Amino acid sequence: MATKDTFIGAKFIGSFLSHEDLPTDEGDEIAFCGRSNSGKSSAINALTKNKKLAKISKTPGRTQSINLFCLKNDENKRLIDLPGYGYAKVSKSKRQEWGLIIDEYLNLRKSLRGLVIIMDIRHPFKDSDQMLMNWCQETQTPFLILLNKADKISRNKSHSELEKTKKLMKGVTVHHEIIAFSSKDLLGLGNVNRCLEGFLSL
Numbered sequence: 001m002a003t004k005d006t007f008i009g010a011k012f013i014g015s016f017l018s019h020e021d022l023p024t025d026e027g028d029e030i031a032f033c034g035r036s037n038s039g040k041s042s043a044i045n046a047l048t049k050n051k052k053l054a055k056i057s058k059t060p061g062r063t064q065s066i067n068l069f070c071l072k073n074d075e076n077k078r079l080i081d082l083p084g085y086g087y088a089k090v091s092k093s094k095r096q097e098w099g100l101i102i103d104e105y106l107n108l109r110k111s112l113r114g115l116v117i118i119m120d121i122r123h124p125f126k127d128s129d130q131m132l133m134n135w136c137q138e139t140q141t142p143f144l145i146l147l148n149k150a151d152k153i154s155r156n157k158s159h160s161e162l163e164k165t166k167k168l169m170k171g172v173t174v175h176h177e178i179i180a181f182s183s184k185d186l187l188g189l190g191n192v193n194r195c196l197e198g199f200l201s202l
Ligand code: GDP
Pocket: 034, 035, 036, 037, 038, 039, 040, 041, 042, 043, 055, 056, 057, 058, 060, 061, 084, 148, 149, 150, 151, 152, 181, 182, 183, 184, 185
């Protein structure tokens, strides 16, 4: 169960091609990142209960811009949809360009309060996911790992993946949470709500 309806009714602010185009850097933001096709758009849609908010791409890797959403009643609390990474079918230079957009956002944006790192529970911890976690640890940025698409595996397997991930996080000192999630059947949604409200100090 969700603690409140904090993220329902979130509004699209706009798409921006680089950090310098973003709206004023004030308030509080949570950034969503993950490999292409990990289910980033679906997770944002599940959280906001709006199936059309973040476009669910049929072609992975299409989201190249930074998409901003704000909470219904507070423009200074935002959700940030960063470009998906690791999509093999785009050129190397395109991939580098997306990497740079993500890099700049993470290192320059003062409003960033927490990161959601979305992974497919069946293929977690690819290189880029690992790099993001290391960055969170170095910069003491709280993060949430969403082990997404948990509906694709059995409950037992999902539980063991969760335990395995917790063990991997043993040395991590910055605040972090790990949640087995499914945007299809909304498994874990209440806990995600609670965690993200915490990031925004709500
Ligand atoms: P993005 O590229 O990371 O934004 O990923 P999308 O949200 O566009 O999802 C990629 C594909 O995975 C789509 O076909 C979604 O329907 C599917 N998908 C996303 N989340 C889930 C989930 O929790 N369960 C299942 N079964 N499929 C999912």
